[in-house]
Amino acid sequence: MSATVYPAPKTSSAPPLSQKPGAEASCPAGIFVLLAGGALWLVIATLLALLDSLKFHNTNLLAGQSWLTYGSVQAASSAAFLYGFGVPAALGLGLWFLCRLGRCALAGPVCVFVGAVFWHCAVAIGIGAILCGRSTGFASFEIPLWCARLMFAAYLMIGICALITFHKREVERLYPTQWFVVGALFWFPWIFSTAALVLLAAPERGVLQPVAAWWYAHNFDNVFLSFAGLAATFYFIPKIIGRPLYSHYQAVLAFWTIALFGSCGGIPFGAPVPSWITSLSLAGTILTALPIAAVAGNFYETARMDFGALDAEPALRFICVGLLFWIIAGAQQIAGALPNVSAITDFTLFGAAQKELFHYGFFALTVFGALYSILPGLLGLDGSAWSPKLLKLHFYFSFLGALISYAALLVAGLEQGILLAEGRNSFDDVMGRTLFPLRMSTLGDLLVAGGAVLFLLNFVGVLDKARRQCCARLKEAA
Amino acid sequence: MSSNAPAKTADAPEPAAERRSIPMWLVVLSGLLVYWASLFVSEDAGGFANDVYLPFHSSDEVTAANPIDPVQQEINKGRKVFEATCAACHQLNGLGKEGTAPPLDGSEWVQAAGGDRIAHVVMYGLTGPITVKGKEFNLSMVAWGETYTDDQLAAVLTFIRQQWSNKAGPIKPELLRAARAEKHKGPETAPELLRIPIQ
Amino acid sequence: MNSGPLLFLGLFATMAVSWIGFILTPQMQLTGLSQTNTVAVGNTLPETYPVAPSGEAHAGAEVYRANGCAACHTQMVRPSDLGSDLRQEWGVRRSVAEDYLLREPVMPGSVRIGPDLANYASRADTNDINRLYLRLYDPKQITHGTLMPPYRFLFDTRKILFFPSTNAFVPPDADAPPAGYEIIPRPEARALVAYMLSLRQNGYLYEAPPPESLRAKATNAVPTNAAPAAAKPAPAPK
Numbered sequence: 001m002s003a004t005v006y007p008a009p010k011t012s013s014a015p016p017l018s019q020k021p022g023a024e025a026s027c028p029a030g031i032f033v034l035l036a037g038g039a040l041w042l043v044i045a046t047l048l049a050l051l052d053s054l055k056f057h058n059t060n061l062l063a064g065q066s067w068l069t070y071g072s073v074q075a076a077s078s079a080a081f082l083y084g085f086g087v088p089a090a091l092g093l094g095l096w097f098l099c100r101l102g103r104c105a106l107a108g109p110v111c112v113f114v115g116a117v118f119w120h121c122a123v124a125i126g127i128g129a130i131l132c133g134r135s136t137g138f139a140s141f142e143i144p145l146w147c148a149r150l151m152f153a154a155y156l157m158i159g160i161c162a163l164i165t166f167h168k169r170e171v172e173r174l175y176p177t178q179w180f181v182v183g184a185l186f187w188f189p190w191i192f193s194t195a196a197l198v199l200l201a202a203p204e205r206g207v208l209q210p211v212a213a214w215w216y217a218h219n220f221d222n223v224f225l226s227f228a229g230l231a232a233t234f235y236f237i238p239k240i241i242g243r244p245l246y247s248h249y250q251a252v253l254a255f256w257t258i259a260l261f262g263s264c265g266g267i268p269f270g271a272p273v274p275s276w277i278t279s280l281s282l283a284g285t286i287l288t289a290l291p292i293a294a295v296a297g298n299f300y301e302t303a304r305m306d307f308g309a310l311d312a313e314p315a316l317r318f319i320c321v322g323l324l325f326w327i328i329a330g331a332q333q334i335a336g337a338l339p340n341v342s343a344i345t346d347f348t349l350f351g352a353a354q355k356e357l358f359h360y361g362f363f364a365l366t367v368f369g370a371l372y373s374i375l376p377g378l379l380g381l382d383g384s385a386w387s388p389k390l391l392k393l394h395f396y397f398s399f400l401g402a403l404i405s406y407a408a409l410l411v412a413g414l415e416q417g418i419l420l421a422e423g424r425n426s427f428d429d430v431m432g433r434t435l436f437p438l439r440m441s442t443l444g445d446l447l448v449a450g451g452a453v454l455f456l457l458n459f460v461g462v463l464d465k466a467r468r469q470c471c472a473r474l475k476e477a478a
Numbered sequence: 479m480s481s482n483a484p485a486k487t488a489d490a491p492e493p494a495a496e497r498r499s500i501p502m503w504l505v506v507l508s509g510l511l512v513y514w515a516s517l518f519v520s521e522d523a524g525g526f527a528n529d530v531y532l533p534f535h536s537s538d539e540v541t542a543a544n545p546i547d548p549v550q551q552e553i554n555k556g557r558k559v560f561e562a563t564c565a566a567c568h569q570l571n572g573l574g575k576e577g578t579a580p581p582l583d584g585s586e587w588v589q590a591a592g593g594d595r596i597a598h599v600v601m602y603g604l605t606g607p608i609t610v611k612g613k614e615f616n617l618s619m620v621a622w623g624e625t626y627t628d629d630q631l632a633a634v635l636t637f638i639r640q641q642w643s644n645k646a647g648p649i650k651p652e653l654l655r656a657a658r659a660e661k662h663k664g665p666e667t668a669p670e671l672l673r674i675p676i677q
Numbered sequence: 678m679n680s681g682p683l684l685f686l687g688l689f690a691t692m693a694v695s696w697i698g699f700i701l702t703p704q705m706q707l708t709g710l711s712q713t714n715t716v717a718v719g720n721t722l723p724e725t726y727p728v729a730p731s732g733e734a735h736a737g738a739e740v741y742r743a744n745g746c747a748a749c750h751t752q753m754v755r756p757s758d759l760g761s762d763l764r765q766e767w768g769v770r771r772s773v774a775e776d777y778l779l780r781e782p783v784m785p786g787s788v789r790i791g792p793d794l795a796n797y798a799s800r801a802d803t804n805d806i807n808r809l810y811l812r813l814y815d816p817k818q819i820t821h822g823t824l825m826p827p828y829r830f831l832f833d834t835r836k837i838l839f840f841p842s843t844n845a846f847v848p849p850d851a852d853a854p855p856a857g858y859e860i861i862p863r864p865e866a867r868a869l870v871a872y873m874l875s876l877r878q879n880g881y882l883y884e885a886p887p888p889e890s891l892r893a894k895a896t897n898a899v900p901t902n903a904a905p906a907a908a909k910p911a912p913a914p915k
Binding site for chain 2: 175
């Protein structure tokens with residue numbers, strides 16, 4: 001039961017994404033565009049979410065414009081997060097992991113660069129279309145069909161290069177991160193194309209549409225984003241702590257059970273569908289307790305509560321807190337799916353709280369942790385390029401923001417559900433009484449948006465340093 | 479927060495995984511979760527039918543919860559009359575008995591388009607030879623018009639017309655009322671019945 | 678777990694399981710549904726259900742979608758033991774697949790920041806169109822503490838020419854337009870109101886029969902939907 005030892009890399013210990021000076025030429029610009037663009041979209045998504053949150057305080061806020069109604073802004077914010085930040089972050093990090101763990105250079109860097117630019121443009125057009133009233137009306141798939149086709153084409157450009165990179169790897173043994181990356185790479189086009197076909201291109205009849213939409217949204221979160229985020233978690237936690245992952249086979253179990261059970265779910269228990277569909281969905285959701293336990297147990301044994309490492313390496317904080325939030329969000333999803341609980345909590349803000357924690361608590365924080373580790377290397381700098389003060393402030397803003405927003409929405413949702421379940425309160429009364437915690441979530445949204453802005457500022461600082469270094473080198477060469 | 483730490487990460491060796499097997503607690507948990515989840519599927523899946531919605535658990539439950547079709551209600555009533563009275567001679571399987579009663583199952587008299595003739599038979603009785611399904615029977619049937627109401631007689635006729643292999647339409651009580659109004663004195667014979675026009 | 682092709686095959690198999698379970702099998706089971714009859718209760722007659730919405734209601738569904746109304750409102754009623762929907766009088770029965778047969782797109786929503794709308798036309802006073810417009814123009818006039826924003830961009834304020842328009846919306850005094858002006862609902866507002874008036878799920882169906890208390894008064898329930906299994910008549914009592 002000894003640790004798997006990687007064969008010594010053929011070149012020096014420096015990775016191919018070299019940190020040697022003058023390495024900009026080999027800097028995979030595509031990965032950089034994906035990640036940087038993603039960070040920008042995250043700021044936009046958080047600002048739009050903040051605007052929506054403010055509308056709960058004053059319903060007349062910007063109500064005069066048709067493109068700024070609550071529904072439009074909410075759809076735009078969701079699309080910006082999922083397609084502007086979520087997919088590019090998953091792709092960018094995934095490509096980086098494949099290169100790093102495979103000990104090879106990125107295949108088709110030009111293709112990746114073009115694909116990345118194309119993707120971001122397509123998302124921008126899509127969000128513009130949503131604000132102009134062309135949203136599809138399906139949660140998590142608001143992008144209109146013609147735009148979805150553009151995004152799919154861009155994805156194929158990047159995805160094929162990723163597969164070639166994976167194929168070209170020089171290390172035979174696969175580390176869990178690579179499975180998760182490949183899993184995410186395959187899962188997204190399959191669910192995206194199915195949803196586009198069945199919801200928009202050749203729409204199914206009647207209630208089959210929401211079933212497919214719920215299936216897609218559940219798969220996007222529970223499989224695609226989980227795979228993408230956990231890929232980073234499995235990479236960075238053992239690496240930064242300096243200990244091997246506790247159990248390879250436990251990771252195998254976690255991987256396959258996330259794919260199998262995480263994909264079967266998402267249908268609300270009271271949905272207008274025959275009972276077998278909701279029962280299967282419930283069974284799948286309950287069984288997601290298995291990967292949660294497997295991942296939690298694996299990392300608990302790996303880290304053994306080594307809190308010293310958290311102080312030494314700030315990026316680790318993001319990753320660990322992200323993992324914790326993934327576990328909590330997953331547990332809440334299971335609890336909320338049980339019939340007795342879902343009778344009270346379905347269609348209340350309870351579900352909104354879980355999504356908030358999953359997206360901004362788990363995925364965004366994990367990606368931030370990864371970005372803090374990766375981005376300087378892409379620009380030919382080292383980790384000291386980040387401003388420690390901004391980093392620390394960003395961590396507290398994002399962490400507390402996600403926590404406050406989550407807790408406020410959770411309280412609001414539970415209160416809403418319990419008061420409605422009593423049966424003697426009118427809906428208007430119930431919403432009046434849950435207004436206070438709902439408005440508290442605005443504070444959380446403000447902190448989350450602030451954190452994203454702080455990251456952007458820090459990032460701009462790093463870009464500036466890279467530019468100065470680049471100019472200095474050009475002067476030297478001249 | 480030392481500035482050395484991030485640099486250390488970049489140069490650190492790539493992570494590795496130890497090949498420990500899955501711990502026992504996880505195996506036990508898997509078993510429990512699979513059992514618990516399959517309970518939900520077995521109870522609430524409604525037999526994977528497309529018309530079973532919670533809170534119903536099977537197609538039978540849905541059918542039972544629905545009010546019964548009036549024709550089916552008639553058949554149920556008629557069955558009770560048949561089993562109490564007619565089955566003694568015509569048998570429960572409707573095949574009749576040599577020397578006791580002609581068959582009803584597959585009988586052209588029973589399945590005739592209009593029910594006028596069999597309405598007269600149950601109302602006033604039958605006597606003399608009659609050919610049913612190619613065989614001749616020369617027996618005597620009691621009149622039931624005094625024992626049963628028009629509704630009951632209509633129900634039993636509806637029953638025999640839809641039971642066994644018979645596939646004819648239901649009989650309305652109006653038909654029996656019309657037959658009763660004719661006020662015959664005694665049982666009729668087959669030739670008399672044949673003179674009744676079929677609607 | 679070191680082989681790329683095996684990894685791909687495993688992922689494909691797991692994807693296939695969920696795809697078959699949630700996309701293919703429901704499609705095979707539910708795509709054959711057709712219009713059916715309601716279960717008549719008391720003196721009512723069975724009616725064809727569902728009824729296709731009018732063209733204007735269809736246009737209204739597009740307005741509903743474009744404005745993201747589904748972000749705050751749901752359109753599905755849960756059964757009595759799975760939620761308080763029936764106690765809130767959002768419907769007489771749960772929603773079933775038949776209810777959405779002729780709706781395109783289907784927008785059941787996911788969270789209730791506003792009430793459920795599946796049976797809006799059964800609850801609202803369908804004769805008071807002005808009140809329906811008021812719900813869009815200034816919701817706070819109807820429900821004081823509501824979180825619903827006003828949708829005034831669905832209305833035009835126009836100068837009265839010669840005589841007031843018959844289409845005009847008459848707001849309460851607090852929102853009255855300046856003298857000499859009137860408020861005309863735009864086609865989008867009219868379509869949206871037509872759509873709201875088409876939201877009705879109040880006939881009992883085979884899959885959602887009347888409750889015990891009303892069953893004695895019901896007169897028929899021949900399952901006429903396309904499912905072969907349901908075509909059996911009720912079993913005769915032994």
